[in-house]
Amino acid sequence: xxxxxxxxxxxxxENTSGVAYRNKAFKRAIINHxxxxxxxxxxxxxxxxxxxxxxxxxxxxxxxxDGLVQDYGKEDSKGGGRKANLYGLVADSAFFLGVDVKxxxxxxxxxxxxxxxxxxxxxxxxxxxxxxEAFDQLVKVIQTFISQLPEEHRNILALCLNLSGRINSxxxxxxxYFHFHEEPLSTILEQITGIRTFLENDSRAxxxxxxxxxxxxxxxxxxxxxxxxxxxxxxxxxxxxxxGKSGFGGEFGHIPLFANEIIxxxxxxxxxxxxxxxxxxxxxxxxxxxxxxxxxxxxxxxIPDNLRLIDIIQAAxxxxxxxxxxxxxxxxxxxxGISVLINIFNPxxxxxxxxxxxxxxxxxLPIRSALNKYSLSLVNNDTQLHMSKLQEKAGVIGGxxxxxxxxxxxx
Amino acid sequence: xxxxxxxxxxxxxENTSGVAYRNKAFKRAIINHxxxxxxxxxxxxxxxxxxxxxxxxxxxxxxxxDGLVQDYGKEDSKGGGRKANLYGLVADSAFFLGVDVKxxxxxxxxxxxxxxxxxxxxxxxxxxxxxxEAFDQLVKVIQTFISQLPEEHRNILALCLNLSGRINSxxxxxxxYFHFHEEPLSTILEQITGIRTFLENDSRAxxxxxxxxxxxxxxxxxxxxxxxxxxxxxxxxxxxxxxGKSGFGGEFGHIPLFANEIIxxxxxxxxxxxxxxxxxxxxxxxxxxxxxxxxxxxxxxxIPDNLRLIDIIQAAxxxxxxxxxxxxxxxxxxxxGISVLINIFNPxxxxxxxxxxxxxxxxxLPIRSALNKYSLSLVNNDTQLHMSKLQEKAGVIGGxxxxxxxxxxxx
DNA sequence: ATTTTTTAATAAAAATATTTACTAACTGTC
DNA sequence: GACAGTTAGTAAATATTTTTATTAAAAAAT
Numbered sequence: 112x113x114x115x116x117x118x119x120x121x122x123x124x125e126n127t128s129g130v131a132y133r134n135k136a137f138k139r140a141i142i143n144h145x146x147x148x149x150x151x152x153x154x155x156x157x158x159x160x161x162x163x164x165x166x167x168x169x170x171x172x173x174x175x176x177d178g179l180v181q182d183y184g185k186e187d188s189k190g191g192g193r194k195a196n197l198y199g200l201v202a203d204s205a206f207f208l209g210v211d212v213k214x215x216x217x218x219x220x221x222x223x224x225x226x227x228x229x230x231x232x233x234x235x236x237x238x239x240x241x242x243x244e245a246f247d248q249l250v251k252v253i254q255t256f257i258s259q260l261p262e263e264h265r266n267i268l269a270l271c272l273n274l275s276g277r278i279n280s281x282x283x284x285x286x287x288y289f290h291f292h293e294e295p296l297s298t299i300l301e302q303i304t305g306i307r308t309f310l311e312n313d314s315r316a317x318x319x320x321x322x323x324x325x326x327x328x329x330x331x332x333x334x335x336x337x338x339x340x341x342x343x344x345x346x347x348x349x350x351x352x353x354x355g356k357s358g359f360g361g362e363f364g365h366i367p368l369f370a371n372e373i374i375x376x377x378x379x380x381x382x383x384x385x386x387x388x389x390x391x392x393x394x395x396x397x398x399x400x401x402x403x404x405x406x407x408x409x410x411x412x413x414i415p416d417n418l419r420l421i422d423i424i425q426a427a428x429x430x431x432x433x434x435x436x437x438x439x440x441x442x443x444x445x446x447x448g449i450s451v452l453i454n455i456f457n458p459x460x461x462x463x464x465x466x467x468x469x470x471x472x473x474x475x476l477p478i479r480s481a482l483n484k485y486s487l488s489l490v491n492n493d494t495q496l497h498m499s500k501l502q503e504k505a506g507v508i509g510g511x512x513x514x515x516x517x518x519x520x521x522x
Numbered sequence: 523x524x525x526x527x528x529x530x531x532x533x534x535x536e537n538t539s540g541v542a543y544r545n546k547a548f549k550r551a552i553i554n555h556x557x558x559x560x561x562x563x564x565x566x567x568x569x570x571x572x573x574x575x576x577x578x579x580x581x582x583x584x585x586x587x588d589g590l591v592q593d594y595g596k597e598d599s600k601g602g603g604r605k606a607n608l609y610g611l612v613a614d615s616a617f618f619l620g621v622d623v624k625x626x627x628x629x630x631x632x633x634x635x636x637x638x639x640x641x642x643x644x645x646x647x648x649x650x651x652x653x654x655e656a657f658d659q660l661v662k663v664i665q666t667f668i669s670q671l672p673e674e675h676r677n678i679l680a681l682c683l684n685l686s687g688r689i690n691s692x693x694x695x696x697x698x699y700f701h702f703h704e705e706p707l708s709t710i711l712e713q714i715t716g717i718r719t720f721l722e723n724d725s726r727a728x729x730x731x732x733x734x735x736x737x738x739x740x741x742x743x744x745x746x747x748x749x750x751x752x753x754x755x756x757x758x759x760x761x762x763x764x765x766g767k768s769g770f771g772g773e774f775g776h777i778p779l780f781a782n783e784i785i786x787x788x789x790x791x792x793x794x795x796x797x798x799x800x801x802x803x804x805x806x807x808x809x810x811x812x813x814x815x816x817x818x819x820x821x822x823x824x825i826p827d828n829l830r831l832i833d834i835i836q837a838a839x840x841x842x843x844x845x846x847x848x849x850x851x852x853x854x855x856x857x858x859g860i861s862v863l864i865n866i867f868n869p870x871x872x873x874x875x876x877x878x879x880x881x882x883x884x885x886x887l888p889i890r891s892a893l894n895k896y897s898l899s900l901v902n903n904d905t906q907l908h909m910s911k912l913q914e915k916a917g918v919i920g921g922x923x924x925x926x927x928x929x930x931x932x933x
Numbered sequence: 934a935t936t937t938t939t940t941a942a943t944a945a946a947a948a949t950a951t952t953t954a955c956t957a958a959c960t961g962t963c
Numbered sequence: 964g965a966c967a968g969t970t971a972g973t974a975a976a977t978a979t980t981t982t983t984a985t986t987a988a989a990a991a992a993t
Binding site: 132133161212273288348349353355356357360361362363365366367370379451457459460484486489491496 | 544774895905
């Protein structure tokens with residue numbers, strides 16, 4: 112595969128200095144520019160990048176022989192003058208894989224070089240646990256997905272695995288899951304799949320997906336709240352993922368916001384997660400039922416020990432009063448947590464995502480009113496609050512984009 | 523002044539393109555490099571910057587005729603071979619002014635091009651209020667300071683004014699103080715003083731000072747907690763000041779952490795500042811006295827209506843038990859607030875600064891123990907907690923550095 | 934003390950990039 | 964429909980930058 116070779120040559124920083132080095136940097140910058148502003152003319156590129164037209168021309172020509180860039184024909188008329196050729200990325204020249212592992216299923220998808228989601232398989236059944244069997248099962252899911260791809264979609268340059276918990280995406284170690292080897296998990300997966308592998312925390316990957324392919328337009332400072340069994344936070348600062356010193360940043364679920372006596376699974380008391388997470392929701396629901404409250408779920412005999420979050424969400428969507436009430440309470444509490452974030456970050460946009468976001472206004476309105484109540488109105492007025500646009504696909508797309516952008520050294 | 527002319531030419535981005543533009547960028551990069559890693563040889567610069575030796579040579583020569591760079595003689599021996607010349611910045615080639623406005627005094631100082639604090643006047647008496655008189659008074663303080671400088675220190679390229687409250691340092695507007703004109707405050711000051719002027723929030727300026735001239739070595743993600751009458755927060759992310767969308771980021775004092783009924787001056791209830799600020803300290807002290815507690819301050823008849831924070835701090839330093847106790851309680855509460863920050867940011871370093879930091883261990887130890895109690899131990903263990911090294915000079919130095927770095931387009 | 938090794942600085946040659954000038958291609962107006 | 968006005972693309976000339984080779988200077992080894 113000549114194309115694949117060339118691409119790696121461009122994106123590796125080894126064995127080059129001087130002119131060759133600079134040309135590679137220029138090519139990456141061109142790819143980036145085409146990526147972000149769409150197809151461009153040579154004149155545009157020259158102006159934007161402060162390089163002369165002939166130089167850009169020769170770089171573009173090289174990128175075309177590499178198969179990464181393509182001539183998309185003449186520009187639309189925009190006043191007088193000769194029409195310029197538009198150059199843009201070639202969608203099919205490279206692909207990236209995103210693997211989003213949830214508690215009870217996996218979402219997996221493929222992105223092309225132009226950030227189109229080529230294929231996605233959602234809710235592949237899977238049970239996440241920290242065992243070798245679960246890891247083998249995960250590998251099998253990935254391999255099956257790849258094997259079912261048509262030949263022309265198999266030029267996969269990189270993949271990203273999203274896991275919850277402690278992830279150090281710089282060195283590729285996962286501490287909460289699958290930490291069986293000396294080597295980083297990313298290396299292990301790389302050896303098995305033969306594909307360059309990156310790791311990322313699930314909430315951060317979702318934030319990245321929403322940031323680059325969702326509803327974010329101009330904003331640079333964005334918070335993504337992942338409302339699932341736990342409460343995750345993805346922080347985008349200046350257009351980049353914020354990870355903190357060791358990748359533990361965004362432990363929003365464990366800020367001490369309540370004066371309760373519930374021991375969180377992290378060992379502390381008063382964590383946000385003890386009152387305002389999917390887990391807490393299930394606990395509170397069971398408590399209410401025990402106290403004699405009624406719900407559709409009781410009537411349907413759907414309250415076994417392993418009652419799932421999705422059941423409560425479904426019930427709420429079917430107008431079950433108890434579930435709706437509990438979700439509103441949850442929203443109020445999460446809202447108080449988000450107020451803290453808004454005061455500290457003064458973000459342009461807060462995105463509500465995760466499976467609980469599928470309850471729509473049931474959770475959004477209580478959050479909104481809590482924000483008014485608890486955060487500085489000045490700062491609050493500055494901040495937009497939106498529901499995730501990509502919804503359950505955010506993780507997959509985010510993973511693909513992280514794989515892509517890490518390879519292109521954008522991230 | 524030939525020097526001044528040249529410097530501005532380098533730092534303005536106007537009227538240039540192509541080669542000239544790139545050379546300016548190169549020169550700035552060289553200045554930056556010399557600034558951060560100290561005096562360097564031409565070979566070093568060439569390698570670091572991926573430019574050829576002759577090119578660096580000619581750029582350095584130009585910078586020397588500009589008066590910004592100087593030949594510092596031969597390098598120390600480091601193995602065999604010919605000794606290389608060391609080139610470095612010229613300290614006296616340019617100066618920057620930092621004006622740090624506090625509630626009851628102003629700190630003002632001058633930094634040279636090599637970041638040495640040439641002169642500083644601390645605690646110039648002043649009463650901050652949002653009036654034209656107070657602004658005129660401020661201008662007078664600045665002008666007096668400048669007029670007392672020796673001739674060779676008057677090449678001031680820029681100044682930065684630190685104010686508390688809402689500051690948009692991008693457009694130079696101050697909303698909390700001196701918002702009398704249509705034009706941004708920075709423009710007004712620029713017209714009066716004839717010096718390029720920048721504005722910054724006081725806590726952010728202190729954070730910047732500590733970051734670049736204090737105890738920060740390698741860390742890139744650092745939080746600075748400014749404990750004064752209010753509680754401020756300076757956030758350094760990836761080595762840069764984080765300001766948020768409109769410059770309101772870091773409103774740490776107003777996160778809703780308490781379930782009390784005290785109305786904060788921001789209008790909300792339960793703000794951190796209502797329980798854990800200098801203001802709160804004074805309130806609590808007066809309450810205790812009213813309840814019959816005793817203190818050195820009472821005996822000394824020092825409790826008028828305008829009891830100041832500095833009195834309580836002094837009393838604590840003189841072993842006044844009540845003041846020490848109250849400061850410990852304050853520390854515990856601030857610690858709970860900082861726990862939130864640590865969980866969210868996973869910072870490498872948290873610096874305690876502001877006037878209350880002068881109480882040393884009296885405030886540090888309760889904070890430390892609160893961190894252990896309230897933040898995830900995993901994340902907490904990752905974080906160093908230190909007292910400010912620059913102490914009361916942090917604001918002045920930070921202001922000077924901001925002026926310098928904004929002008930050099932580093933910030 | 935002389936030679937060898939190592940590194941810096943400089944000069945000249947080669948490679949590379951930018952300007953400038955020119956031609957091509959298009960729009961709109963008289 | 965010719966012509967003026969614009970903008971794109973290309974070729975040649977000019978300018979700049981990098982390479983390579985050479986010389987200079989210092990430390991280590993003989």
